[in-house]
Amino acid sequence: MVHRIIKEAGTMYKIPELLAPAGTLECIRAAINGGADAVYFGGKAFNARRNAGNMDEKEMTEAVALCRQYGVKVYVTLNILIKDEEFEDLVKDLNFLAGLDIDGLIVQDLGLIFLLQKYFPDFRLQTSTQGSVYGLEGALFFERLGFMRVVLPREMPISEAAMIAEKTKVELKIFCHGALCYAYSGQCLMSSMIGGRSGNRGLCAQPCRKKYQLRDADNRLIKEGYLLSMSDLNIKERLDEVAQAGIDSLKIEGRMKSPEYVYAVTRAYRETLDAVDGEGKTPSITEKELAQVFNRSFTDGRLFGDMQVINDVVGRNRGILAGHVIGCENGRLLIEALPDTAFSKGDGLSFGEDSEKGMRIDSLFDLKGRPLASEKPGIKVKVPSRFRVPAGTPVYRNHDARLTRRLKSESQSAKPAGQQTVCFRLKLALGAPAEVTAEAGEQVVTRVSDITPAAAQNLPLTCETLSGQFERLGGTGYQFGGLDADIEPGIFLSKGELNALRREILEALDAEQAEEKPTPVVFSLDRELPAKPEVQRPLLSLEPADKAGFQALCGLAVDELVLPVQDLSRPQDCEAPIARAHECGKRVLLAFPRIMDTAASARLKSNLDAFCGLNHDGILLKNYEVLSLFQSKPVYKEADQSFNLLNALSMKQLREWQVEGGVLSPELSAAEAAVLAKCSAVSCVLPVYGRQELMVSANCVYNCADKQCENCRRYRGWAALIDERGAAFPLRKDTDNIIHIYNGDVLLLKEELKRQKYIDKWRIYATDEGHEALADVVSYYRNALDNGVFGSVPGRTGVRYTKGNFKRGVE
Known part of the structure; x- marks a missing residue:
């Protein structure tokens, strides 16, 4: 829950909302168990992670119900650029979302903004990072437009974010953990131009994670490696400063990551935020475990003054240092584990600082070639390998099988959302029409039926008989929550009549709830266009x-x-x-x-x-x-x-x-x-x-x-990036030290x-x-x-x- 506390005289702290990614229902449960205040996810289309699992309408309905059950807010991403021929399908999705109890939409496309503000004004809107807001004036623009929240760029320092918080009323969101883009978000066409896969359309092929050479105007090599690959953001140890800055929401990146990743990162940040709020407990996710689940090396980013956040050595998850190669014999690598590391079957390993080679441990042996029955830290082991690795090469573990099993168990304890509970009240009297009330959540419906109780000839009606019939809710979408009956003694209704009463009141309840949903918008693009x-x-x-x-x-x-x-x-x-x-x-x-x-x-x-x-x-x-x-x-x-x-x-x-x-x-x-x-x-x-x-x-x-960097006057003029296929991309650094990369053709x-x-x-x-x-x-x-x-x-x-x-x- 977002709230403010006074930590010390004259200083106002705001504990921000913790916003977790969710590409699937499993990730929803992981985020809830991790302690998220809110989640963000997309449907099968129109979101910037089209290769994530994403959810269909049934799964999204269940996800929203589950989040409501645990008091977690829901933001839906519609954050790609829209083609003209897609608007009809988009309006269908919006009509569906209008019937869900969501807390906001995350958008970037100008046409979608027009559509939403004219035809769906009840949606609360947030800018996507693809929307490219760079500073105070951009935040004020969207504040005047009626947006509830603006995301600030990952290139912005925390001091500037704090100043914007003081001068605006709109909520502010910043990234706190996960992958960083090399380019300003929303301003990258590299994947699009190289292969037709648009990052603005949710299909980025990640060319920034590839190897390049950098050559000057005379074709002399300046450097080579993963020159556009960024370290991963991690500001967990700076959350006290974030709280002082007045930020409203902290976003964890990772809708394409596993539920175990979502749980571990969310839990680590939840515990740190609670500590900032004076509710500290012993952390359940250690720094080592946080690094183990995924990292390309960590940085606290330009947010906290790190001006060089490129990791040009490795372009993928390297995990953490686990040991060193000490030899290779008969198709097996000899590895000495670090004192705090125990290898397990199923672990993933990579070798060297660049982690170019990697493998999975399918079996473990001691130095005498005997299978290891137990996992012990700091020992020397043999593992089968298809390739040789020089002695002395550092060994990184990029997948910890034991940790993953633990996180998987902890991340999935949230129960799926149950069916909606309905409670009944009945008023039954001899010769009077039966009066039935059904209550489901905030919805209450009362109906007076044509069915009239008669005098009992043998067995009079009891509360037990009523409950037995009204509990029969299979296939209705409801679960029985209780019955309260005011029954005149000595009256009778048949089971058929009781079943009819139950069906009648549930149909009325369904109709009432259907009436609550907004009238679907009928949209014609042709009518809007001149x-x-x-x-x-x-x-x-x-x-x-x-x-x-x-x-x-x-x-x-x-x-x-x-x-x-x-x-x-x-x-x-x-x-x-x-x-x-x-x-x-x-x-x-x-x-x-x-x-x-x-x-x-x-x-x-x-x-x-x-x-x-x-x-x-x-x-x-x-x-x-x-x-x-x-x-x-x-x-x-x-x-x-x-x-x-x-x-x-x-x-x-x-x-x-x-x-x-x-x-x-x-x-x-x-x-x-x-x-x-x-x-x-x-x-x-x-x-x-x-x-x-x-x-x-x-x-x-x-x-x-x-x-x-601030006073740099070096490398002005033109240079070129050369990719692994030999294609050249002209590059220049301008007078503000901004890098511009151009298509070679x-x-x-x-x-x-x-x-x-x-x-x-x-x-x-x-x-x-x-x-x-x-x-x-x-x-x-x-x-x-x-x-x-x-x-x-x-x-x-x-x-x-x-x-x-x-x-x-x-x-």
């Missing part, structure tokens, strides 16, 4: 990666230029570039940084009037922070592709937010983009050329030993654009092209717009072109 005329000639727009050389771009044959604003404290720096662009007949949109924390937003806010006073033609919005600040300003606003605009309802939501244009998601296929644009409520911008940004991250891939749309009749603007993205190469690209598209002919593809040495997801879309 008709739009064909666009005769789209504008041609150009966005550079930074403002260097911006004025030289003014001579190119584009209609519009995007001016990146790098110093939020100096709006005057924009005056000359804007003036030059206007002299050349170009529109100019200002683009503020894609990632803006609270401090950056504050700098922009203090100069907001000055930026509004510049003679520009609009703002390209890259985050909710900038949208929050400019929403009410009378200026053209365009939402960039970072808003993940995948459906037509999302464009209607933009209109509700006073945004007049939107850049279509690069995860749309050509057919999907055409359908969306045809019925868009705002103007549509389509990326047609450039290196597509796959990841944007605060985690420096260089991972230097000196760790002077360059997007180039051409003839297929002729079928896009409703696109208002084509956008070219300039990254690493020289001025001459970029001029060729602009001429290529200018000619297509002016003359309807694309001509020869602009040639660049060593560059391959791609249609990206425009050809295939994503799953």
Whole structure:
């Protein structure tokens, strides 16, 4: 239960809600037994862990009933991007969820937000981490929108989170334990572009857990390993500071993890939170056991000042150090266990710091080759192995069979939710219609029947006879909770009449409960979407990666230029570039940084009037922070592709937010983009050329030993990540030390654009092209717009072109 206590004079502590993951009913029980205050789970579709077990409607109904039985809150995840053709099925799911007693929905898609606020206003909404809120202004935006809770980014320090808690009323959630994404959540397209499996659609293939080389612009090797693989978050020892910060909810990651993992992590955090609350007991889950269930090495993250949270040595669960190899003979490894470690059959082992090789212990022997009957710590053992491992290699145990058996037993003691209990009251008198009342939970129904008791000829009616008939509830969905009868002596009713009374009152109870459920929403996407005329000639727009050389771009044959604003404290720096662009007949949109924390937003806010006073033609919005600040300003606003605009309802939501244009998601296929644009409520911008940004991250891939990240001026410019197949991904670190990773192949749309009749603007993205190469690209598209002919593809040495997801879309 979330509550406040005064720990010491002048300090307010808030014990946050403990929110546990649940991919299955077994995980629900594990979370309850572990001491969770709340759980989050998804259905079979529309959630960001589509490869988790997930639950069908029957299982979700049982899960909610079980949570209610134990006083645990329930949040349902609908946190993926939605395709237009999926909204009918989504509305069916929402009608089902509206009839459940859940405590909120976790969402990211703008179209879904529109749908929920217009047609399902009773749902309480929370942002998903995929929703990409970066600071105070983003939290305030969703507070004004009526959301109950906002999740803060895993890159945010606890001091900033505490400040946001002081300045907002909306509830705040942070991650406390589990896997960390390399990129800012919701801003990763790497899995999508490589294999069509979209992280925004719940199917991330985890390319960040693969091996890479990092090479500089001259192809010299800088480093190699699991360069994007993050350590696992663990802030269990910092919960006292979290309580001081005023955070409302702590989220454990892991809907694809086992029930044993859910139980162990939840129990460990429950016990620590109770200790912070002054209710400390001897921990039942040790630090070693917490590390054993799953870890890629632990960090307390950027939340508590760890600026280098990449573990480039290992990309998978390594478990904990258990011993060392001391030899190998006749197909068996000789292993010496650590003094506190006893190996068991069924244990999983991995070898070396990188844990590249691994095995399961199928049998154990002593050094004389005799089977071990008992498990003893610290001894030397032989285990059969298909491969040799050099002596001295550290041995890690990544699965502890004995611990797993114990956790499995402890995690499943919560009984399945029983049937609803019903209690009866009867008033029976000679010659008077029978009066029957049924009570189930808060529902009470009374009916006066046509059945009338007669005078008893032999055996008068008794309470025992009544109970015997009313207990017969098989197949009704109820269980008998008791009967209270007011019976006039000497009356009689047959068993058939009693059964009829029972059926009659239960049917009335069912009907009453059915009436309580909201009327299903009938939704038609076509009715919501406007008709739009064909666009005769789209504008041609150009966005550079930074403002260097911006004025030289003014001579190119584009209609519009995007001016990146790098110093939020100096709006005057924009005056000359804007003036030059206007002299050349170009529109100019200002683009503020894609990632803006609270401090950056504050700098922009203090100069907001000055930026509004510049003679520009609009703002390209890259985050909710900038949208929050400019929403009410009378200026053209365009939402960039970072808003993940995948459906037509999302464009209607933009209109509700006073945004007049939107850049279509690069995860749309050509057919999907055409359908969306045809019925868009705002103007549509389509990326047609450039290196597509796959990841944007605060985690420096260089991972230097000196760790002077705040003041770092190293490694500026371009480098490349090389994957295990030899594919290269250009990479740059910007002036704010944010890492940008791009697709190795360059997007180039051409003839297929002729079928896009409703696109208002084509956008070219300039990254690493020289001025001459970029001029060729602009001429290529200018000619297509002016003359309807694309001509020869602009040639660049060593560059391959791609249609990206425009050809295939994503799953």
